[in-house]
Amino acid sequence: MDVKGSEQIIQNHLLDWYSRKKRPLPWRETRDAYKIWVSEIMLQQTQVGKVATYYNNFVNIFPDVTRLARADLDQVLKVWEGMGYYARARNLHKTARIITEYFGGRFPSDIRDILKLPGIGPYTAAAIASIAFDFPAAVLDGNVNRVLSRLTRLSHTPKSSTGKKLLEETALLLLDKKNPGAFNQAMMELGALVCTPRSPDCEHCPVSANCEAYKNSEAGNFPIKAPKRKRPHYIIAAGIIWKDNEILIARRPENGLLGGLWEFPGGKVEKDESIEQAVVREIHEELDVNVSPGERFDVVEHGYTHFSITLNVFHCHYLSGAPKAIGCTAWKWVKPAELALYAFPRANGKVIEKLLAGLLSETP
Numbered sequence: 098m099d100v101k102g103s104e105q106i107i108q109n110h111l112l113d114w115y116s117r118k119k120r121p122l123p124w125r126e127t128r129d130a131y132k133i134w135v136s137e138i139m140l141q142q143t144q145v146g147k148v149a150t151y152y153n154n155f156v157n158i159f160p161d162v163t164r165l166a167r168a169d170l171d172q173v174l175k176v177w178e179g180m181g182y183y184a185r186a187r188n189l190h191k192t193a194r195i196i197t198e199y200f201g202g203r204f205p206s207d208i209r210d211i212l213k214l215p216g217i218g219p220y221t222a223a224a225i226a227s228i229a230f231d232f233p234a235a236v237l238d239g240n241v242n243r244v245l246s247r248l249t250r251l252s253h254t255p256k257s258s259t260g261k262k263l264l265e266e267t268a269l270l271l272l273d274k275k276n277p278g279a280f281n282q283a284m285m286e287l288g289a290l291v292c293t294p295r296s297p298d299c300e301h302c303p304v305s306a307n308c309e310a311y312k313n314s315e316a317g318n319f320p321i322k323a324p325k326r327k328r329p330h331y332i333i334a335a336g337i338i339w340k341d342n343e344i345l346i347a348r349r350p351e352n353g354l355l356g357g358l359w360e361f362p363g364g365k366v367e368k369d370e371s372i373e374q375a376v377v378r379e380i381h382e383e384l385d386v387n388v389s390p391g392e393r394f395d396v397v398e399h400g401y402t403h404f405s406i407t408l409n410v411f412h413c414h415y416l417s418g419a420p421k422a423i424g425c426t427a428w429k430w431v432k433p434a435e436l437a438l439y440a441f442p443r444a445n446g447k448v449i450e451k452l453l454a455g456l457l458s459e460t461p
């Protein structure tokens with residue numbers, strides 16, 4: 098089923114609804130491509146409510162491309178801390194430097210240039226180009242995929258190649274070419290507020306008269322889902338390595354999961370080794386340092402998108418060896434109170450909170 102012939106009606110009803118019902122979000126008050134870019138990157142994997150706080154803080158500290166490009170990566174990661182998916186922050190920083198070097202600090206307006214920038218895929222490029230520059234590119238994110246799958250009763254999963262192709266064609270057909278920015282935002286807002294995953298409010302939907310799933314009373318059956326894969330689980334061992342009231346922390350390689358963040362050194366427990374043996378081995382492999390694990394200080398359960406971990410953290414006594422950055426990019430001895438100056442992954446953050454609370458309660 099398609100929506101051919103109904104484009105104009107759908108556009109009118111959707112834009113009218115959007116002008117009345119849209120949420121007042123800070124990035125909707127600007128057409129500055131830099132700020133729209135920042136908000137779109139933040140929104141990729143973080144809920145709107147949380148993004149609003151981080152966005153205001155981020156654009157206050159880094160109000161334009163040049164200011165972001167001039168900042169230290171550590172500073173950017175610190176401002177980003179708590180939002181997760183740190184590759185986004187690293188790419189923002191890297192991209193700001195590219196824009197400064199190759200585009201004179203002005204965000205490029207041509208979608209082909211935008212698409213070449215690190216961390217920007219077709220969705221984000223279409224969002225920036227349409228909202229900031231009125232370029233007629235249709236966005237396709239999870240919300241839009243769901244709305245379009247229901248409007249057309251799409252009989253493929255949105256991630257399959259046929260499903261993707263049909264969704265792209267439908268999105269472009271429906272797009273209001275004179276008002277692409279508002280139309281794209283209206284589609285996303287409809288998916289976020291009305292055409293929600295579990296309980297779509299079809300009775301109050303501005304496009305229900307043109308929705309095939311609604312007409313057939315089967316909104317809940319779309320989009321068609323692909324079978325779920327099981328998330329692997331890893332046991333991680335890490336050490337709080339003490340020497341003269343200071344703790345040894347290491348910085349993760351930039352490319353990869355949680356890249357560029359600081360951590361208590363450690364890693365995955367291998368088959369046939371105890372957690373204590375894993376701490377000693379991992380720390381030696383990462384820093385060329387010998388330690389002896391003492392008491393287990395904390396156990397933290399944490400879930401990432403593609404896997405989950407049990408993080409076991411031990412107080413460790415430093416024995417010997419001058420630290421070397423072998424499996425990390427940098428290391429530092431820091432006082433416990435200085436841990437707050439560095440950006441750590443969330444699971445390490447929980448350990449730090451417990452550690453500092455314990456030290457505080459011991460202070461006479």
Ligand code: SF4
Pocket residue numbers: 244247248291292293297298299300302303304305306308309310311316
């Ligand atoms: Fe979604 Fe229901 Fe609107 Fe169809 S009528 S687009 S299923 S909210």
